[in-house]
Amino acid sequence: xxxxxxxRVDRNNEEMLINFGPQHPSTHGVLNFLVxxxxxxxxxxxxxIGYLHRSLEKIGEMVxxxxxxxxxxxxxxxxxxxxxxxxxxxVEKLIKVxxxxxxxxxxxxxxxxxxIASHLVSVGTMATDIGAVTPLVYALREREIIxxxxxxxxGARLTYNYHRIGGVAFDMPAGWQEKVIAYLxxxxxxxxxxxxLISFNEIYKKRLGGVAVVSREQAIDYGLSGxxxxxxxxxxxxRRDAPYGAYPDFQFDxxxxxxxxxxxxxxxxxxxxxxxxxxxxxRIVRQAxxxxxxxxxxxxxxxxxxxxxxxxxSRIESARGEMAYYVVSDxxxxxxxxxxxxxxxxxxxxIEDVSPGLxxxxxxxxxxxxxxxxxxxxx
Amino acid sequence: xxxxEIHQKLQEAFGDAVGxxxxxxxxxxxxVKGDRIVEICAWLKKTPGxxxxxxxxxxxxxxxKRNVIEVVYHLFSFPHRHGxxxxxxxxxANPVVHTVEGVWKAANWxxxxxxxxxxxxFTGHPDLRRVMLPDDWVGHPLRKDYQEAxxxxxxxxxxxxxxxxxxxxxxxxxxxxxxxxxxxxxxxxAPPPAAAPAAGTPPAxxxxxxxxxx
Numbered sequence: 001x002x003x004x005x006x007x008r009v010d011r012n013n014e015e016m017l018i019n020f021g022p023q024h025p026s027t028h029g030v031l032n033f034l035v036x037x038x039x040x041x042x043x044x045x046x047x048x049i050g051y052l053h054r055s056l057e058k059i060g061e062m063v064x065x066x067x068x069x070x071x072x073x074x075x076x077x078x079x080x081x082x083x084x085x086x087x088x089x090x091v092e093k094l095i096k097v098x099x100x101x102x103x104x105x106x107x108x109x110x111x112x113x114x115x116i117a118s119h120l121v122s123v124g125t126m127a128t129d130i131g132a133v134t135p136l137v138y139a140l141r142e143r144e145i146i147x148x149x150x151x152x153x154x155g156a157r158l159t160y161n162y163h164r165i166g167g168v169a170f171d172m173p174a175g176w177q178e179k180v181i182a183y184l185x186x187x188x189x190x191x192x193x194x195x196x197l198i199s200f201n202e203i204y205k206k207r208l209g210g211v212a213v214v215s216r217e218q219a220i221d222y223g224l225s226g227x228x229x230x231x232x233x234x235x236x237x238x239r240r241d242a243p244y245g246a247y248p249d250f251q252f253d254x255x256x257x258x259x260x261x262x263x264x265x266x267x268x269x270x271x272x273x274x275x276x277x278x279x280x281x282x283r284i285v286r287q288a289x290x291x292x293x294x295x296x297x298x299x300x301x302x303x304x305x306x307x308x309x310x311x312x313x314s315r316i317e318s319a320r321g322e323m324a325y326y327v328v329s330d331x332x333x334x335x336x337x338x339x340x341x342x343x344x345x346x347x348x349x350x351i352e353d354v355s356p357g358l359x360x361x362x363x364x365x366x367x368x369x370x371x372x373x374x375x376x377x378x379x
Numbered sequence: 380x381x382x383x384e385i386h387q388k389l390q391e392a393f394g395d396a397v398g399x400x401x402x403x404x405x406x407x408x409x410x411v412k413g414d415r416i417v418e419i420c421a422w423l424k425k426t427p428g429x430x431x432x433x434x435x436x437x438x439x440x441x442x443x444k445r446n447v448i449e450v451v452y453h454l455f456s457f458p459h460r461h462g463x464x465x466x467x468x469x470x471x472a473n474p475v476v477h478t479v480e481g482v483w484k485a486a487n488w489x490x491x492x493x494x495x496x497x498x499x500x501f502t503g504h505p506d507l508r509r510v511m512l513p514d515d516w517v518g519h520p521l522r523k524d525y526q527e528a529x530x531x532x533x534x535x536x537x538x539x540x541x542x543x544x545x546x547x548x549x550x551x552x553x554x555x556x557x558x559x560x561x562x563x564x565x566x567x568x569a570p571p572p573a574a575a576p577a578a579g580t581p582p583a584x585x586x587x588x589x590x591x592x593x
Contacts, residue, residue, distance in 0.1 A: 050510060050511040222485050223434055223435070311406055313453060315435075322435070324436055326451070326453070341436040341453075345488065349488035
């Protein structure tokens with residue numbers, strides 16, 4: 001998929017050019033790496049993406065504003081709520097609609113539950129990728145219940161299409177609140193279980209500690225965001241520092257990488273930040289359920305959304321980093337341009353420059369710790 | 380520092396190269412001259428008090444009516460928590476601008492995407508290749524006047540509605556079945572019922588009475 005100028009491979013030593021993918025199980029979707037290796041040590045790994053390109057930005061110009069909402073789900077199928085929310089916020093800014101308080105709370109709850117589900121897949125597959133198969137089963141066991149809860153809320157298990165321009169589609173069903181609380185009661189202890197099971201397992205720490213270190217300056221320079229940025233020691237979270245929706249109402253901590261297993265910004269830090277974030281998401285959901293206000297769940301939005309000419313950008317904290325929708329309107333019923341900036345795409349950009357000198361097996365750990373998801377990179 | 384203050388400082392430093400801060404509906408932006416974008420970005424990154432260290436997004440917008448492709452830079456600063464949006468306007472026929480990869484490494488992949496989907500050429504880019512589409516793809520799909528080529532290496536991008544094919548198979552089956560089991564001969568046609576005069580038509584003239592014999 002790319003016209004590469006590869007270095008001439010010297011046949012006298014052990015140099016090889018390996019295609020790592022596109023159907024490798026640990027590459028989290030269909031993506032390819034061209035790996036130049038000398039034995040087990042990589043010279044560099046060149047990401048080759050685009051296998052899942054579906055022209056989602058072009059589709060945004062073809063359909064009307066409300067009609068694009070189901071397509072945003074497909075940007076990231078592991079965390080579809082965030083894509084919904086980012087797009088909804090952008091269009092709401094464009095047409096100047098105030099979202100009712102109850103809808104904002106429902107958005108926060110659905111997004112945080114989705115964040116837990118997404119991080120569970122991330123940490124579970126990371127363990128699998130580097131050779132520990134059991135934790136994935138534990139992670140999927142927990143995630144399954146979140147899928148059930150979200151299905152009860154909005155009718156779908158992966159591609160939710162739950163948020164609407166001006167609010168959300170459905171209110172909580174009867175008895176849902178108690179089910180969520182009961183689940184979180186169990187889940188909070190499962191984070192400790194996770195710690196006992198794998199996080200501070202000596203083998204796991206040694207396997208990930210000090211591997212593929214991304215320094216603070218490098219992380220900012222390469223545009224990393226979300227857990228990857230925090231894993232490198234940057235204390236930044238859009239939910240706290242540039243709050244949107246209902247987030248100003250909640251108390252939560254922002255976990256930042258501290259070099260738990262060696263250096264700040266290594267694979268273990270990025271991994272463990274996600275584990276800690278799940279506990280914080282659980283805190284947010286509890287607070288939101290407790291303070292849930294009464295009222296409408298959608299604002300009054302005209303059936304035909306036809307904003308004035310102008311442009312906005314909405315920034316939200318997705319499970320894979322900062323998701324920013326840039327929507328340009330030319331005054332018609334269809335957007336002139338819809339652009340989604342995603343965390344995975346930026347994370348792919350750093351792999352080529354971090355890879356030299358890593359072992360081939362560490363590339364797997366690096367991809368897993370950056371939590372790259374192929375549909376989000378390709379869009 | 381607010382966006383307006385950053386913009387004022389930019390104008391003090393670069394004069395005419397920085398256009399006025401537009402006030403469209405929500406997010407303001409400033410159009411800057413394309414040949415000075417690298418200078419301006421480097422200045423924004425280095426100047427104390429501004430220190431924009433994060434290239435949050437880099438994308439493009441196609442405006443065929445104005446014959447312009449805009450490259451949009453969303454800039455942000457972690458230490459000061461402020462930001463600004465810059466735009467560069469390029470000719471649609473020959474969109475060329477210098478890369479800002481030397482200022483922020485994040486520009487590397489973002490510019491590759493803009494090159495791939497809009498055809499903007501970033502001079503000085505270390506690795507300007509297509510990123511989403513195959514190398515031998517023709518055209519840049521996010522341009523407004525992009526026409527699909529009708530296929531790629533013999534793989535069509537259009538196909539017949541599968542229902543049409545299923546209907547065709549159905550018709551063949553029905554024909555075979557009818558051939559194997561010819562229908563019984565139709566009963567002799569019943570005499571047509573006396574046609575009632577259709578409404579609206581004038582009643583048929585009754586046969587004229589026989590002319591009286593002379």
